[in-house]
Amino acid sequence: MKRRDEQWRVDLRAAIKAKDRTSRQRVQMPELDGEYRSKVRNEEVNLGLTPELAMQEAQRCIDCANPSCMQGCPVNIQIPDFIKKIEVGEFLEAAKILKETSALPAVCGRVCPQERQCEAQCIHVKMNKEPVAIGYLERFAADYERESGQISVPEVAPPNGIKIAVVGSGPAGLSFAGDMVKLGYDVQVFEALHEIGGVLKYGIPEFRLPNKIVDVEIDNLRAMGVKFMTNCIIGKTLTIKQLEEEGYQGIFVASGAGLPRFMNIKGENLVGIMSSNEYLTRVNLMDAANPEADTPVYKGKKVAVIGGGNTAMDSVRTARRLGAEKAMIVYRRSEEEMPARREEVHHAKSEGIDFLTLHNPIEYIGNDKGRVTHMVLQVMELGEPDASGRRSPVPVLGKTVTIEVDEVIVSVGVSPNPLISQSTPELEVSKWGTLVVDQETMQSTSMPIIFAGGDIVRGGATVILAMGDGRRAAAAMDEWIKSKS
Secondary structure, X not given: OHHHXXXXXXXXXXXXXXXHHHOXXXXXXXXXXXXXXXXXXXXXXXXXXXXXXXXXXXXXXXXXOOOHHHHHOOOOOOHHHXXXXXXOOOHHHXXXXXXXXXXXXXXXXXXXXXXXXXXXXXXXXXXXXXOOOHHHHHHHHHHHHHHHOOOOOOOOOOOOOOEEEEEOOXXXXXXXXXXXXXXXXXXXXXXXXXXXXXXXXXXXXXXXXXXXXXXXXXXXXXXXXXXXXXXXXXOOOEXXXXXXXOOEEEEEEOOOOOEEOOOOOEOOXXXXXXXXXXXXXXXXXXXXXXXXXXXXXXXXXXXXXXXXXXXXXXXXXXXXXXXXXXXXXXXXXXHHHOOOOHHHXXXXXXXXXXXXXXXXXXXXXXXXXXEEEEEEEEEEEEEEEOOOOOEEEEEEEEEEEEEEOOEXXXXXXXXXXXXXXXXXXXXXEOOOOOEOEOOOOOEEOOXXXXXXXXXXXXXXXXXXXXXXXXXXXXXXXXXXXXXXX
16 A cells, blocks of 8 residues: 555654554534434434534544454445545545545445444554544545536546446445446446335435435446436346346346245234335335325334344334334344344434333234234243354243234345346356355356345344455456456
8 A cells, every 4th residue: 555655644643643543532413303204204313514523523543553443344445545645634435535446435434333343453443542533533534525616537448348237236236337447348237126125225224324425426427327227127127047148248146136025923914014126125115104005004003123133213213214213233142132223223322212121023913804913922041042043042931011003114135036046057157055165266066157145145134244345356367368368
């Protein structure tokens, strides 16, 4: 990293000693009042850092000789480089550095679990201090560039005339497309829905990730040369075989995992019980909160969301904004084991969400019209750790509780849609329905022209891990194509 030896950085390190930097307190993210925002659906909760707060936080970075934070970043952002630019007020330069490796910096700054990735590796943590707020600073730089109107477009190589297809416009597909178009490829993205963005649009509410933010990132990819086609279902509208026949020399499958899982318990087919996928897609993408919509969503007053991940938090906080008088999370483990981001849990609590941990539904009860009215919960306790390292929940024999509900949203995981694998029998698929790929190159083990990443491979993961898959696949596909010529 040649920038590290530039004189301005040497002077910057000398201006504030490392001891002074590590003694400073982490800045707090300004946010909307909890009571107010629980009634307003489309206003973003986090308000972003001011330039003063951003520069103040950037001063906490000691510019390590071997920055461990980068080891925790799946897309290899040059973290100290962009933070040091913020420290000296060169905000637009910071944004350019982010775009060198990330196609979605404004998105990542909002939704990535930095506390478990880059920030977890920060040197401050090893000194028992709060890490540098890398996510806040990433968001600040991207937002500053957008709001300034001086949006930079990364350089791309001259066109090489080689056509590449991308199936799905979620984070994996967009990240892959950005890297491939930089290398000179002719990149076409196919999206099944009517809007570009995949899970960024249908799965994440605007109070956490506004659509306008996603649109700016997509427009930047368009400016680089990426082409998009909506309402095109690969496996139905077009097959993988047809893409090959049309001259695509590489195909990246990033179709996500949109098939919801249920628990297969008594009463689960009652009216008023739905998956988080359906609930969020209808509200976020189909205007279902509007009673005049073609498919309006039921607005429950006593809503239970089953699960403890980010999607569960998005669902319960959405229900609260749609008028739920009592909205609760029901989770079979303790709060400590919840996979949701700590920030999302904090926001949910400050919006009046109840948390019923160490409980698991075992039955739903309905009325004579077939609508859910109650749920029976098994009281749980934590046993020994499971394969993931989390302590396994086990039932407390003979101990259950029954709670009144009028809507239940199930958020216990997803599986890949089988459409592509069913229409392409040559593809090797795991017993979970995910595509089998080489984990280093993301290349299919059965069809070399196919590379894949994101939830179609992982079965459910974070935005940043999906983006990391996209970047890895782009580098590997580029090598593979060049090796054939």
